[in-house]
Amino acid sequence: MEFKEQVIKYKGKIVFIRLSMPFFNRTLKNYVEDEACFMFVNQGEVGLRAPEDYLKLNRSTAMLAKCLNYFFEPTDDPVLCKEGVEAVGVFLYPSLVKDLFEFEYSVTDYKTDYNMKQVQVDRLLDNYRESINILLDSPELADDNMIKTKLKEFVLLMTKSQQAPSQLDFLSALFQPKELEFKKVIQQNLFANLSLEELAALAHLSLPSFKRKFKEVFDESPKKYINKRKVERAADMLKSGNERISDIAFDVGYDSLATFNRNFSAEYGKSPTDFRLS
Structure with missing residues (x-):
């Protein structure tokens, strides 16, 4: 496997990305202001070392995280690490969310810790992953209407998955930074x-x-x-x-x-x- 990157942008910002990479050493994912992301793993296994957590991600587990520094690391499974890693990311930004939903975050005080959270990939999320893979394979399908539809679908799936009271509550909590201890x-x-x-x-x-x-x-x-x-x-x-x-x-x-x-x-x-x- 050789390094490969495919992206889909909406209003100048990356919203979907697929990375394919061979075996790698510990790599820092730098903090980006006002950014939240979700990561699927299509192939292999990767460790994520966050300030207060350590997660292992593979095809059956994904990660939801708000803006913070964390490291990608190879895990201790030689078979999964040897085959390299392919991952798909979904990115959300407050400016784009306001464009999609016209929400005003200040009207809710719902709070939960989304600094970094492991999410089990159920059938709905697995189907969503495959739909994003299709768009990345055929970027000509990804016009603005399609991208907006897929981002709205993602927010709805996450709201249900995280048992948030509403999409507004989920998004409000997602973009509220939690102070590190x-x-x-x-x-x-x-x-x-x-x-x-x-x-x-x-x-x-x-x-x-x-x-x-x-x-x-x-x-x-x-x-x-x-x-x-x-x-x-x-x-x-x-x-x-x-x-x-x-x-x-x-x-x-x-x-x-x-x-x-x-x-x-x-x-x-x-x-x-x-x-x-x-």
Whole structure:
């Protein structure tokens, strides 16, 4: 599979997209203001690492998300990752929604957390996916009337799927940002082998601001705190099981056994092997 991108636009904005890509490394999906999206997976499997969640998506599961930073990651399934990933996205924007529905969001106070949500693909959603695939295969069919009809259909399907009181309530909640809990972002991604730059991106902060905020919340530097938590978890695993030391190092978020051994010895005064034997 080679990288391929097909898009359909409405009023200058991408509303439908299909991406085909071979095996990939962790990739940041940057925050875009006033954008919400839904992602189907046609082929393969992909991990989504959001600030407070981690989801695995395949053909039977999809993702609904509002505007925030998150990472696409390969999963630990070698078969599904090997065949590459093909995904279909549906994008919504407040300006287009107002054009479609003439809704005034301020008239409802319905709230629910749509920062990132996994959605089961039932028969209705599967049929909708196939209809978007057809449009992407035959873009000449996608005139403005067809696009408006398909976007309205999507909103109706999501309103029913998410059991929102009305389409207005669903859309209002979808475009209301939920403030991230800094501590939860860190705890959720502590053992994910993320760089400080990547953690800062998930927290929607610059690296200097992230370091200052981290020091305020945890009273330690990010590097010192994260390494301590990783080796503490590794020590618990060494005490309670017979898992290989290299596997433990990977599980707690190290991609180098030498780095793990050095950090562990600095914290406990002995190597992981000696710690287990003692």
